[in-house]
Amino acid sequence: MRTLELGDSTVPVIGQGTWYMGEDPDQQKAEVAALQHGIDLGLTLIDTAEMYAEGGAERVVGQAIQGRREQVCVVSKVYPHNASRSGIPAACERSLQRLGTDHIDLYLLHWRGQYPLEETVEAFERLREAGKIRRWGVSNFDTDDLRELDNLACATNQVLYNPEQRGIEFDLLPYSHKRHLPTMAYCPLAQAGRLLKNATLNQIAERHGATAAQVALAWVTREDGVIAIPKAVDKRHVQLNAAAASLTLSSEDLRAIDRAFPPPTRKQRLAMV
Secondary structure, rough: OEEEOOOEEEEEEEOOOOOOOOHHHHHHHHHHHHHHHHHHOOOOEEEOOOHHHHHHHHHHHHHOOOOOOOHEEEEEOOOHHOOOOOOHHHHHHHHHHHHOOOOOOOOOOOOOOOOOOOHHHHHHHHHOOOOEEEEEEEEEEOOOHHHHOOOOOOEEEEEEEEEOOHHHHHHHHHHHHHHOOOEEEEOOOOHHHHHHOOHHHHHHHHHHHHOOHHHHHHHHOOOOOOEOOOOOOHHHHHHHHHHHHOOOHHHHHHHHHHHHHHOOOOOOOOOOO
């Protein structure tokens, strides 16, 4: 499994997302089992947020990592309306309780809100000094946001990125590479909809004996400094996600994807879902 340095942790280039987990009690056992299977396969970065199922996803993660906390890098995110000097420690404490742990490895601001970045960073730093979090970062920040933040302690920026959504390649991704700031790609499979039916991706997949989803994940993580966090509940999908880390696309494959999904030629508004 290929890895990279994320804050104080060495993590796989493919992790596990949890958006929409924790919403259906009947699915909880399968969700926990899928995350545990992923950990067994080396997908030891797990991303969640207090927003997901209003804490339900964090509870699922807490069950999945019980007894194996030291194997896992846990990422969670705080709502912007909780990102104040007093709101962040309270929100973090609630997340810690749901996760069943005494610290979060990486704590992110989910997106910018009403509170000044200086206030949010101050609260993050106090949590870090108290041992409640190991590192902090941001999510849904565009280039100008990162310039305004201008803080080397920021460990990552989590943004939407997949072949259908390449806007970050124009300036955000190059800026992040220059700053040695890892990018975490959410929805790398575009929520497993139209993207996975694309003829080009499926033709490439056939050549490699892979799936379109694996090709998409290999494409997202083709450059150093990018992590993909697909969500999967089916164990077979988890296995395929893990195997995608070993798939190397050829220059011909990459050119074909560029033709099917042209890279940006101008600045685009940061896409979010």
